[in-house]
Amino acid sequence: MTGFSKLLRKTIHRVGNTIRAVNIAWLRLTGAEIGENCMISLRAKIDVRRGKVIIGDNSTVTYGCVILSHDATARRINP
Numbered sequence: 001m002t003g004f005s006k007l008l009r010k011t012i013h014r015v016g017n018t019i020r021a022v023n024i025a026w027l028r029l030t031g032a033e034i035g036e037n038c039m040i041s042l043r044a045k046i047d048v049r050r051g052k053v054i055i056g057d058n059s060t061v062t063y064g065c066v067i068l069s070h071d072a073t074a075r076r077i078n079p
């Protein structure tokens with residue numbers, strides 16, 4: 001691997017981590033309780049619109065994971 005390739009990989013990794021940190025900050029601002037040292041994939045879906053979501057310390061929420069703060073009955077209450 002060339003020096004440029006290594007630099008590019010490190011840069012992409014840092015940008016991804018920055019975006020994930022912004023995403024976690026946004027989720028916290030919108031009501032989710034997220035513990036320390038958590039990694040949440042940018043492709044994970046976390047719904048905080050109707051209830052409370054709590055994610056504990058040292059948790060990993062991976063690609064394709066969906067966390068809902070409600071169940072399907074919410075559609076009957078508020079379509």
